[in-house]
Amino acid sequence: MQFGYFDDTRREYVITQPDTPLPWINYLGCEEYFGVISNTAGGYSFYRDARLRRLIRYRYNNASLDSSGRCIYLRDDDSSGHLFWSPTWQPVRHPLDEYECRHGLGYTIIRSKLAGIEAQIRFFIPLGENLEIWELTLTNQREGPANLSVFSAVEFCLWDAQDDATNFQRNYSIGEVEVVDNIIYHKSEYRERRNHFAYFACSEPLVGYDTQREAFLGSYRGWDSPQAVEKGQMSNSLALGWQPIGAQHVKIQMKAGEQKKIIFVLGYHENAQDEKFDPPDSQTINKSTVKAVIARYLQTNEVEKAFQALRIYWDGLLGKLQVSTPDDHTNRMVNIWNAYQVMVTFNFSRSASYFESGIGRGMGFRDSNQDLLGFMHLIPERARARILDLAATQLPSGGAYHQYQPLTNRGNNDIGSGFNDDPLWLILSVTAYIKETGDWGILDVLVPYDNQVGTEEPLYGHLQHSIQYTLERIGPHGLPLIGRADWNDCLNLNCFSDQPGQSFQTTTNKDGKVAESVFIAGLFVLAAREMVELGKKLEVAKKEGKAVGDFSLLPSPTLLQNIAEMEKAVWAAGWDGKWFRRAYDDFGRPVGSKECEEGQIFIEPQGMCIMAGLGVEDGRAALALDSVFEQLATPHGIVLHQPAYTRYYLHLGEISSYPPGYKENAGIFCHTNPWIMIAEAKIGHGDRAHDYYLRINPSARENLSELHRCEPYVYAQMIAGKDAPLHGEAKNSWLTGAAAWNYIAITQWILGIRPTYEGLEIKPVVPSGWKDFEVRRHFRGIRYLIRAERRATGNGVRLEADGKSIEGTVIPVPPAGTKEVRVLARIG
Ligand code: BGC
Ligand code: NOJ
Secondary structure, eight states, rough: OEEEEEETTTTTTEOOOOOSSSSSSEEOSSEEEEEEETTSSSSEEESSOTTTTEEEETTTTOSSSTTTTTTEEEEEEESSOOOOTTTTTTTTTOOSSSSEEEEEEEEEEEEEEEETTEEEEEEOHHHHHHEEEEEEEEEEEESSSSEEEEEEEEEEEEEOOOHTTTTTHHHHHHHHHEEEEEEEOTTTTTTOOOOOEEEEEEEOSSSSEEEEEEHEEEEEEEHHHHSHHTTTTTOOOBBBBEEEEEEEEEEEEEOTOOEEEEEEEEEEEOGGGGGBSSTTTTTSOOTTTHHHHHHTTSHHHHHHHHHHHHHHHHHHTTEEEEOOOSSSHHIIIIIIHHHHHHHHHHHHHBBBBSSSSSSSSEHHHHHHHHHHHHHHTHHHHHHHHHHHHHEEEOOOOOBBBEEEEEOOOBBOOOTTTTTTTTHHHHHHHHHHHHHHHHOOGGGGOEEEEETTTTTEEEHHHHHHHHHHHHHHHHOOTSSOOOOTOOOSSSSOTTTOOOOOOOOTTTTOOSSSOOOEEHHHHHHHHHHHHHHHHHHHHHHHHHHHTOOOEEEEEEHHHHHHHHHHHHHHIIIIIIOOSSBBBOOOOOOOOOSSSTTOOOOOOOOHHHHHHHHHHTTTTTTTHHHHHHHHHTTTTTTTTOSEEEEESSOOOOOOOOOGGGOSSTTTTTEEEEETHHHHHHHHTTTTOOOHHHHHHHHHHGGGGGGGGHHHHHHHHHHHEOHHHHHHHHOEEEESSSSSTHHHHHHHHIIIIIIIIEEOOOOOEOOOOOOTTOOOEEEEEEEHHHHHHHHEEOOOOSEEEEETTTTEEEESSSEEETTTOOEEEEEEEEEE
């Protein structure tokens, strides 16, 4: 069963019934002001940091689901029963005659009809602005005139969303607003240390407003039946403490067939410290600095212009990589939704969704470095800035803060560091960035450690430190020590927690000198090989007299030696006979081995070790992948491990805290599946790689929506594994490394279009049944028009660029001034 359909020409997903299994959400905003919006206009907005600069409240686990956020009410002032409804369905949930929600790229349009009144609301954030627009278009489709009341409402968050949800003894007294010239200003704490405020404006004159929540709702009433809406009368309440809101009342009269537009603008503004008040010695917000922008976006022509600019912006971004393959799900995800999700994960890491409250985590170190892998080609300058921000949270030890807050760029102390895989991911993002852009200069940029002035070192030194960090933490089997956890945050081998409420990630009861990770060993080999290659390229560049900075290059021979030793350790202690083991626990016993009672085989080391090249030449990779196929693959994707843990193991940690089949306990992690796709592609198995790709491809699962439950246009973190009662049910959509990795797997390894230092590599490993496909790819300012044609079975490639045949699989970067290169790839 489906709850909507894809409209690929408009790049929209169209939801046709409001009661989707879960709120099906979208993101607004591209730069600094952002919103999360559901198909019924629920959600919240924030400026840069979902925790520290939250504009509106949202209650995550509320009953009913998704019942607050952006509220619009329509009231039929003519009807005797005072009919009122939400044109977005929620919060009133009055049945609608028609309903449709179009989630597009950076905007959401909800259209509905009831009692002869059609309402369409377009929600979006204009580029470059810190505000969101709700453009309401009403059409009177009745035979006669209509008198309507329109109400809007948002509940303000007192900025720090964590404090807002807990510190009521203070919060109940600090709320403050101003209502001036038809605009509601939320200014809690502006009198003291904050220099920012929110505003809520409307293009029509208000006949009333409320800013005190209970005055609007009536006591003991919810957002589904506000008293003011029922009565058709606001009380012009001014919030002092309690729960400040912004609610507006507009009355309109429409002739038969008439259409009217009403614009609501919700925004965020900062004033310079010495310009906060007007008059300067007062406590009144200086509004002169924000008036112009508000006035501008209350005009319909400006709104239309801004909307078109947003469309063009996305056309440009998506135009950087477009594919046309025999498979519609591949095309749709690569061309539209997967790229879009990559942008969203780049923006928020794991911090702000309907499941991640925006309170707990900021930007994850490993997460953001991986998100970058899919994002580079979209906006390289922003990728560069992010890399430098991340590197600045690296610690002098070479380790890294696990997370940092986007507003401050400072590492989060409550979680700290000690996740031993973290620093290695930086190497992957930096090398991918240089391959994409050719911007060697990034290696020269002086970046501090832990943001401490005086500790700056060229970025290249940070990468060396990442390598060093692993080498200084080697365990009894010669494998890297795991620390608090590696990619699998829930494999907490040094934690031994027996007290409820303890964080598995920060509780460390063991000294961490024994438990080792085969996964980190694989990641190390992958990253260290990147460093070797980078070092070689730098040497060449130096010889050629190019300015590559005056940092000393890590001598490759040492590193080669380190890699060889690590590989040896993996084969000696990390190979189980038919697959790679996962780890060694604090007692020195293997995890992910046939010797184990449960958790005998894990997906992560198979993916990572083979991506690093281990066993690719000698058949052991193929053996491991067959084991994955036999033991871990399901029709809904590949589970994390088998057998699932059926009880809590003190020495394993959070992984065994989840019921079997969920999350890290043998759920299908959409993040790790692409590693197996890449591994299969590496050994030439195009059919299997693409088959795995389709099993978790959201679009391909659209007709399973009733089971899958999450949005069919984006990846979810997890799909319940085969041990779960609801095998196939997805959870935690949107903010997941699945976005970047699936994008990489399909574009770079299955379609095989890979940036390298020398140029664009074209080496497809596609399904045997594919006769041809085309790719348009912008790479270093040049447009590549690639056509691949199958001439025989197999994965051989013969390339022609602009009619000339090319040696090997890399199209060298053409001479400056070249705008376009036409490539023909003959496969077989
Ligand atoms: C995992 C969750 C876990 C959390 C702890 C995440 O990486 O996916 O399962 O509960 O970390 O912070
Ligand atoms: C989600 C976390 O954000 C990520 O860092 C981690 O690797 C996975 N869960 C697996 O635990």
